[in-house]
Amino acid sequence: MPMLEQVLYSGYIAQGEVVDKFEEQFSQYIGVGNSLSLNSGTAALHIALILAGVNAGDEVVSTALTAEPTNVSIKMIGAKIRYADIDFETGNISPASIEEQINDRTRAIVVVDYAGVPVHVDSIASIGNKHGLPVIHDAAHSLGSLYNGKRSGSHFPFTVFSLQAIKHITTVDGGILQIQDDGLYEKGKLIRWFGIDKKKPRLENDIGLQGYKYHMNNVNATIGLAQLEHVESIVDSHMSNGRYFDEALKNIAGLERLDYYPGSIPSYWLYTLKVENRAGFIAKLAENGINASELHKRNDQHSYLNDFNQQLPVLDRFYSKLVHIPCGWWVSEEDREIITQTIRSGW
Ligand SMILES: Cc1ncc(COP(=O)(O)O)c(C=O)c1O
CATH class of the missing domain: 3.40.640.10 (Type I PLP-dependent aspartate aminotransferase-like (Major domain))
Incomplete structure (x- = not known):
């Protein structure tokens, strides 16, 4: 059973x-x-x-x-x-x-x-x-x-x-x-x-x-x-897609990849990028059936979660460019190539 x-x-x-x-x-x-x-x-x-x-x-x-x-x-x-x-x-x-x-x-x-x-x-x-x-x-x-x-x-x-x-x-x-x-x-x-x-x-x-x-x-x-029973293969799929994007998305005008701290290996729940003209980027991917988004609202923009009204200048810069593309286990080798080609064709 x-x-x-x-x-x-x-x-x-x-x-x-x-x-x-x-x-x-x-x-x-x-x-x-x-x-x-x-x-x-x-x-x-x-x-x-x-x-x-x-x-x-x-x-x-x-x-x-x-x-x-x-x-x-x-x-x-x-x-x-x-x-x-x-x-x-x-x-x-x-x-x-x-x-x-x-x-x-x-x-x-x-x-x-x-x-x-x-x-x-x-x-x-x-x-x-x-x-x-x-x-x-x-x-x-x-x-x-x-x-x-x-x-x-x-x-x-x-x-x-x-x-x-x-x-x-x-x-x-x-x-x-x-x-x-x-x-x-x-x-x-x-x-x-x-x-x-x-x-x-x-x-x-x-x-x-x-x-x-x-x-x-x-x-x-x-x-x-x-x-x-499948955790290793699930995490491996995320990592394989993430590493693929790390290489495939190098040297693209208007796009910066993340760096990782020495000795760290991400498990790529999402693949995060910093892009110029984020709205254009998201629209271009959506036209091609790819779901890219900011996903999270920065928490200090919720009034209840903003106790001290602080200045966060690096977050300001990062958040204006932040976008995530899919990279989970469901993204196939073909999918990730299409995502890369779509991004490389400009937005
Ligand atoms: C960063 C982070 N912390 C905590 C949680 C809370 O997890 P749960 O939805 O299981 O309560 C989430 C879930 O969305 C999360 O993304």
């Missing part, structure tokens, strides 16, 4: 052994730390911030170039978002700018591998250590990416993965918080389920902290297990 049918008819569709198995296998894929499965990446961000000790009124240094959940989760805590600027070459949070934004109220640093491009792990880790600040790595876009030969999920105390429908692998909706510290992992388990310790009988429980209903169930975990 197919795995999904089996679990649906098993009578055990809630969180159970299948979830445990999915967590074990996800952990093996990452290589180090504990995988806390959740019903979204946003839940993973929320729990990471709690475990990092962020409280209402604290500040968190973050990036504005990301999907909204990265920063909405900071507001869920009641904390304030202090944006660092980005590096123009990568689109990722600038380590130098992080350091400029740290003050007495800062409690954590949130960094994002935007579009699958790894952040400058070494510099960010040393800034975290120097200031005694936990780093939360939002790797929702970068499953399978590498930095100094290690996968995302290995570098910082907390790493967030999203398993939402359009990510490298999916559980339809879901997320993983990869936690390095065993004690914090145990605390994370309590927070994900009302503060109740599932290992103890219900009547012996005494809730001692604020918990939520954030767990994954056996149905979603079954989909995750099926997806995990």
Whole structure:
């Protein structure tokens, strides 16, 4: 019987052994730390911030170039978002700018591998250590990416993965918080389920902290297990398309490719470019049936996510040119050639 049918008819569709198995296998894929499965990446961000000790009124240094959940989760805590600027070459949070934004109220640093491009792990880790600040790595876009030969999920105390429908692998909706510290992992388990310790009988429980209903169930975990069987080939397809574009889109007037930090290998969730006349570029690709877009609104342009009305001059320059082209596993060798030829023919 197919795995999904089996679990649906098993009578055990809630969180159970299948979830445990999915967590074990996800952990093996990452290589180090504990995988806390959740019903979204946003839940993973929320729990990471709690475990990092962020409280209402604290500040968190973050990036504005990301999907909204990265920063909405900071507001869920009641904390304030202090944006660092980005590096123009990568689109990722600038380590130098992080350091400029740290003050007495800062409690954590949130960094994002935007579009699958790894952040400058070494510099960010040393800034975290120097200031005694936990780093939360939002790797929702970068499953399978590498930095100094290690996968995302290995570098910082907390790493967030999203398993939402359009990510490298999916559980339809879901997320993983990869936690390095065993004690914090145990605390994370309590927070994900009302503060109740599932290992103890219900009547012996005494809730001692604020918990939520954030767990994954056996149905979603079954989909995750099926997806995990293919994770290497899915990530390889993204990487192969990304590397192809890295070469094929060299030396085109009006177009700049990203650079990557030394020792980093992106997992190319999207392929990001900086182009002149972005509207013309998007229109030209659309005429040829290719879906290019800016995708994300820079988060400081949402009034609720703009606590300090900061100047972000590098992001201004980057964002005016930012565009993504498709490069996922569904983009065939023929597709990527057509995309390249269309771009090379001008816009
Ligand atoms: C950068 C980033 N962080 C966090 C999330 C949140 O993940 P989820 O949709 O699983 O809650 C997303 C998802 O879109 C994302 O793109």
